[in-house]
Amino acid sequence: GNSVTQMEGPVTLSEEAFLTINCTYTATGYPSLFWYVQYPGEGLQLLLKATKADDKGSNKGFEATYRKETTSFHLEKGSVQVSDSAVYFCALTINDMRFGAGTRLTVKP
Amino acid sequence: GAVVSQHPSWVICKSGTSVKIECRSLDFQATTMFWYRQFPKQSLMLMATSNEGSKATYEQGVEKDKFLINHASLTLSTLTVTSAHPEDSSFYICSARDIITATQNTEAFFGQGTRLTVV
Numbered sequence: 001g002n003s004v005t006q007m008e009g010p011v012t013l014s015e016e017a018f019l020t021i022n023c024t025y026t027a028t029g030y031p032s033l034f035w036y037v038q039y040p041g042e043g044l045q046l047l048l049k050a051t052k053a054d055d056k057g058s059n060k061g062f063e064a065t066y067r068k069e070t071t072s073f074h075l076e077k078g079s080v081q082v083s084d085s086a087v088y089f090c091a092l093t094i095n096d097m098r099f100g101a102g103t104r105l106t107v108k109p
Numbered sequence: 110g111a112v113v114s115q116h117p118s119w120v121i122c123k124s125g126t127s128v129k130i131e132c133r134s135l136d137f138q139a140t141t142m143f144w145y146r147q148f149p150k151q152s153l154m155l156m157a158t159s160n161e162g163s164k165a166t167y168e169q170g171v172e173k174d175k176f177l178i179n180h181a182s183l184t185l186s187t188l189t190v191t192s193a194h195p196e197d198s199s200f201y202i203c204s205a206r207d208i209i210t211a212t213q214n215t216e217a218f219f220g221q222g223t224r225l226t227v228v
Binding site: 034036041044045046049093096098100104 | 153
């Protein structure tokens with residue numbers, strides 16, 4: 001079945017550090033890929049998405065490229081801020097939406 | 110942007126009682142809504158897919174008689190936890206796709222979640 005494997009956390013970084021959170025997927029067919037962010041006690045907010053191979057999603061300094069050859073959708077940000085502290089979920093959708101385990105990011109001043 | 114409202118945001122109930130959680134799409138219509146359960150510091154587990162005007166599709170291992178889902182209109186789906194027990198305590202999240210833009214691969218919009226505590 002369809003599934004997402006996401007880098008385990010937690011991840012702790014200093015402000016302005018470079019961030020990478022790895023995500024790989026398994027799917028039959030051609031899924032769309034997403035990164036969602038969840039702040040404490042809240043639902044999920046869409047961070048970025050990509051709908052086909054080689055698409056790059058970007059938002060708020062975050063980027064991820066849909067790599068079909070490596071079945072990956074790694075999330076990157078060049079310079080993280082304290083306000084980026086949250087849990088990040090990689091997800092794919094074909095009909096329904098499946099999530100990775102989530103990666104908790106803490107950014108320290 | 111598309112907004113999904115979930116109510117209540119938190120609820121405490123006694124063991125053996127039933128609790129209803131509502132999920133509304135405020136500015137769009139949704140033929141399909143999804144219900145998830147999230148345990149502390151864990152990912153979202155898909156419980157069921159709710160289809161307007163038809164029966165919900167439950168994931169393997171989810172008790173359909175315990176988690177009743179009704180999707181009576183294009184803007185409202187409800188999840189009722191029947192005869193709740195402490196092990197049902199969890200964070201429940203719904204999501205929905207916009208009927209106009211939705212294909213099988215479009216993003217879903219999420220409610221803010223409901224924290225259920227059964228005492």
